[in-house]
Structure formats: structure tokens, C-alpha cells
Amino acid sequence: xxxxxxxxxxxxxxxxxxxxxxxxxxxxxxxxxxxxxxxxxxxxxxxxxxxxxxxxxxxxxxxxxxxxxxxxxxxxxxxxxxxxxxxxxxxxxxxxxxxxxxxxxxxxxxxxxxxxxxxxxxxxxxxxxxxxxxxxxxxxxxxxxxxxxxxxxxxxxxxxxxxxxxxxxxxxxxxxxxxxxxxxxxxxxxxxxxxxxxxxxxxxxxxxxxxxxxxxxx
Amino acid sequence: xxxxxxxxxxxxxxxxxxxxxxxxxxxxxxxxxxxxxxxxxxxxxxxxxxxxxxxxxxxxxxxxxxxxxxxxxxxxxx
Numbered sequence: 001x002x003x004x005x006x007x008x009x010x011x012x013x014x015x016x017x018x019x020x021x022x023x024x025x026x027x028x029x030x031x032x033x034x035x036x037x038x039x040x041x042x043x044x045x046x047x048x049x050x051x052x053x054x055x056x057x058x059x060x061x062x063x064x065x066x067x068x069x070x071x072x073x074x075x076x077x078x079x080x081x082x083x084x085x086x087x088x089x090x091x092x093x094x095x096x097x098x099x100x101x102x103x104x105x106x107x108x109x110x111x112x113x114x115x116x117x118x119x120x121x122x123x124x125x126x127x128x129x130x131x132x133x134x135x136x137x138x139x140x141x142x143x144x145x146x147x148x149x150x151x152x153x154x155x156x157x158x159x160x161x162x163x164x165x166x167x168x169x170x171x172x173x174x175x176x177x178x179x180x181x182x183x184x185x186x187x188x189x190x191x192x193x194x195x196x197x198x199x200x201x202x203x204x205x206x207x208x209x210x211x212x213x214x215x216x217x218x
Numbered sequence: 219x220x221x222x223x224x225x226x227x228x229x230x231x232x233x234x235x236x237x238x239x240x241x242x243x244x245x246x247x248x249x250x251x252x253x254x255x256x257x258x259x260x261x262x263x264x265x266x267x268x269x270x271x272x273x274x275x276x277x278x279x280x281x282x283x284x285x286x287x288x289x290x291x292x293x294x295x296x
Binding site: 025028032039040045065115116121122135138180187189193 | 225232257263264265267271287289291
């Protein structure tokens with residue numbers, strides 16, 4: 001007869017971090033593989049530049065490795081890693097803008113999209129009306145049009161699946177600030193996507209929308 | 219419940235962190251307000267679309283190159 005085993009609450013990263021601290025580089029290799037795509041995505045969303053995103057990803061992993069002794073374990077390793085990547089991304093932007101102040105508070109003082117205006121319903125499975133490259137272009141232009149402070153909150157919270165508290169910690173924001181930005185990010189994206197996805201009355205108008213192709217506007 | 223009140227808790231509705239009593243009020247409101255129903259449905263769909271489509275792909279060869287570079291730097295770092 002089997003006995004009930006106590007369920008461990010420990011996140012699998014905790015053991016990997018301990019192994020790295022003990023000098024096991026292969027454990028860090030596992031952590032890098034696990035999170036490199038997410039870190040690249042976050043860096044790309046902030047810097048909006050592929051080369052910078054690649055550099056940020058490398059620098060963030062190296063910095064995290066060098067500073068691993070400072071990781072307290074009060075938060076998840078991934079949240080701590082994201083915070084490093086966000087700071088590296090902002091530093092990279094600052095360099096590109098020759099020292100101009102860059103922060104997560106940039107451009108958030110806008111009322112745009114905070115109240116819905118477009119109430120047209122969307123077509124069923126609207127993304128299927130576009131081919132892959134058209135859809136990717138629409139999504140890219142749409143999210144790039146958001147203020148940076150909204151965009152990163154949306155990516156961490158809704159795409160990456162971090163909790164509100166983890167997002168706040170990773171970005172150095174308060175929980176109410178994350179909530180406020182998330183709502184406005186979601187509404188603005190919805191409003192912008194409605195231009196492409198709303199139910200159309202005829203095949204002709206649908207063709208017109210599709211024909212915008214690479215020339216989509218955010 | 220008014221549209222403004224609904225909008226104020228839209229995120230909680232989407233994240234399904236709503237008390238049972240409020241949920242009942244929301245259902246009543248949505249039955250009579252087509253606009254709020256559309257906003258809720260299309261906002262949910264917005265999130266789903268962005269979650270399901272990776273817009274910044276990292277090709278395997280680039281990922282491998284960066285991975286090797288990261289691990290090489292780390293091995294020299296300590």
C-alpha cells in the first residue's frame with residue numbers, strides 16, 4: 001500500500017540555483033535554456049531592436065550568474081532574472097538615446113484607449129482571415145504602438161503569465177500601478193485589433209482589410 | 219451595475235478573481251448590455267491571440283549561438 005507523500009512547494013529552479021552556487025555550471029545551462037526565449041522576447045519588446053535584444057539577453061544571463069549570491073530566494077529566480085533583463089534593456093535604450101532618461105513611467109500619462117469606443121463584434125476566429133506573416137505584422141504594429149510602460153506590463157502579465165505581484169516586483173512598480181497599466185494595455189490593444197478583426201459585412205470589405213498586408217497601421 | 223462599474227472590474231472578470239455575488243451582478247449586466255459583452259469577449263480574445271502567436275521568434279540557430287556565447291562568458295566569469 002502506498003503512503004501519501006507530502007507535496008513539496010519548492011519551485012524546481014531552487015534546486016538548480018543551489019547547484020549553480022555549488023559550482024555546477026551545467027545547472028545554469030539548464031536555467032538559460034529554460035528562460036532564454038522569454039528573456040529575449042521581453043528585451044525585444046522594450047528595446048524594439050533585435051540586435052539590442054540579443055545583447056541584453058546575453059548580458060542579463062551573465063549578470064545573473066555573477067550576482068547569483070545576491071539572489072535571496074524571496075522571489076522566484078525567473079522574476080529576479082526578468083528584473084535584471086528589464087534594467088539592462090532600459091540601459092541599452094538610454095545608450096541609444098544618448099543618455100536621455102528612460103524609465104518604465106515613460107508615456108503612461110495618456111487617456112487613449114482607457115474607455116472603449118469600438119463596440120463592433122469580431123468575426124469568429126478573426127486571425128484566420130490573415131496569413132501568418134500578415135497576422136504577425138498586425139500584432140507587432142499593434143503592440144509596438146502601446147506606450148512602453150503598458151507594453152511590458154502586458155507582456156509579462158498576459159503573455160509570460162507572471163502574477164500581478166511578480167510583474168510589480170520585476171518592474172519595480174506598485175501592484176495598483178501594474179493593475180492600472182494592464183487594464184489600459186488590454187483595452188488599447190483590443191481597440192487597435194478591432195480595426196482588423198471586426199465582423200465585416202461583405203467579402204469585398206474583408207478583402208480590403210486583408211489587402212493592407214504589410215502596410216498595416218497601429 | 220453600470221457600464222463604468224463593469225469596466226472598473228474588467229481585469230478581475232478576465233482573471234476570474236471575482237466574488238460570487240459580484241459575478242451574479244455581472245451576469246445580469248451582460249445580459250442587457252451588448253457593448254460590455256463585446257468588450258469582454260474581444261478583450262479575452264486579444265489576450266488569447268497575443269498568447270498564442272509568438273511575434274518575436276528566436277530561430278534555433280540564433281538561440282544556439284547566443285546560448286554558447288552565454289555559457290562561454292559564464293565559464294570565464296568565476
